[in-house]
Amino acid sequence: MRIVLGVTGGIAAYKAALLLRLMTEDGHEVHVVPTNSALNFVGKATWEALSGQPVYNDTFEAVEEVNHVLQGRQADLVIIAPATANSLAKAATGLADDLIGNILLTATVPVVMAPAMHTEMWENAATKANVATLRGRGVHVIEPAVGRLTGVDTGKGRFPEPDDIWSQTKALLTETPSQGKLEGKRVVISAGGTREALDPVRYLGNRSSGKQGVALALAAARAGADVTLIAGAMDIAPPQHQNIAVVSIESTRDLLDAVLHHAEGKDGLIMAAAVADFRPAAATDEKIKKQDDNSAPTIVLEQTEDVL
Incomplete structure (x- = not known):
């Protein structure tokens, strides 16, 4: 297997040399x-000696080979270790200045990324x-x-042990045989929570990430399926994958309409959304304001549709 090991500028770079040794001892290029x-932190000569391969770190090196494109195309796996906060930010925004x-x-x-x-x-x-x-x-x-971190500091943020990184990576790679098993299948998946309007700024909803x-x-997209993700309120960004189309919804009724429309003729439906069981029987068009007498409004609830 051809692996690209990206090493960014943190003190833990020296531990990446141990990760490199683990990968080469397993027979990988x-x-x-x-x-x-x-x-x-670690010089180019060290990386070349341990890997047995020439080391490039500039976009304009090996230009005749179009190296900045060739490396990514030929790789079977890319590991960034250590991944600094800066490198995570650059990767999340698609910055390609190196x-x-x-x-x-x-x-x-x-x-x-470690x-x-x-x-x-x-x-x-x-x-x-950025991580999300x-x-x-x-x-x-x-x-x-x-x-233990740099200096006397201690806390979360320490570079994982190289053998742990490599074991997690190998576990990830064992998933690859499943790729293609859903080729040609069309799947609808719901995610996130629904929100039921109380007034223009307030709602009742479920906590759902x-x-x-x-x-x-x-997972379905990597296995070859064409996925429609019906997404309610989520703490994470919708996935960006060529096999995933995202449909945004808010209320339970929106979810029901989306499921009935998009699930028609599909091969599978997975309901992972956190659906509200109740909603206000009547939502107001204006924000409900506090009253001087310290009273609170009485909210009458009704059951939502049973989408499943």
Whole structure:
């Protein structure tokens, strides 16, 4: 198997050398692509000696081979380890200002990213959003470990142990034989929660991240199915996959209409949405305001449709 190992500029870059050794000892051909920042921690000579392959880290190297496209096309697997907060952000936005960015945009194979950063950076809202976006696109982002960080700091954000990264990656690759088993099949999957309007700004709804439905949609798409994902309110971004069409809904009635329309003639229906059982019997056209007498409105509920 031909593996591209992207190494970004974190102190954990030295541990990526151990990951490289594990992969080569398993008989794989590994091409290391370090960023300029990564070379501040581990030099190019080390990567070439351990991999037995030439190391490129600039988009304009090996231009005659169109290397920035060739690397992604020829790879069977791409691993970014360590993946810094900066590299996660660049990958999530599709930024291609270095060789790794170009490889990620051209690769159509499994991509694994192993983050390593300080706890505050991992827990920052921007990083969380970037990770959710990447996972929604099918990138396997490994959870960082908890432990000693740079200096005296301790917390979540530590680079996972190389053998753990490699074992998770091999487990991911065992899924590939299922690809194609749903070729030609058309599947409808619902995800997320429904929201029932109380007034123009308030609603009754279920807490739902949408993660289960999105994971099911990605698994079906990777197995070759054409997927229609009916998405309610979700904490994660809808998946971006060529085999997945996303239909956005809000209420239970919207969900019912969408399911009846899109499931007609399909091969399978998976209901993973969190559907509200009740809704206000009457929604107001204007925002319900507080009263000076401290009273609260009486809300009469009615059952929603049984979509399933």
